[in-house]
Amino acid sequence: MGSTIIPIAVLTIVFASVVTIVASYFKLQRHRADAAALAEYRKLAEQIAAGQQATNDRLTELGDRVKAVEKLLQSVG
DSSP states (O other): HHHHHHHHHHHHHHHHHHHHHHHHHHHHHHHHHHHHHHHHHHHHHHHHHHHHHHHHHHHHHHHHHHHHHHHHHHHHH
16 A cells, blocks of 8 residues: 555646646736737827827817917908
C-alpha cells in the first residue's frame, strides 16, 4: 500500500501542474484579446473626439458668420 501512494501523489501533482498551466495559458489569451479590444475602443474614441472637435470648430465658424450677417442686416435696415 505504501508503494502505491507515492506514484499516485506524483501523478496528482503533475496533473495539477498541467491543469494550472493550461488554465493560465487560456487566461493569458483572454487578457490579450481584451487588451486588443480596448486598444480598438481607445482608437475609436480618439477618432470620435477629433470629429467632435472639428464639428465644434465648424459650428463656431458658422455662428460667427451668422453674427456678421445679422450686423449687416441691422446696418442696412
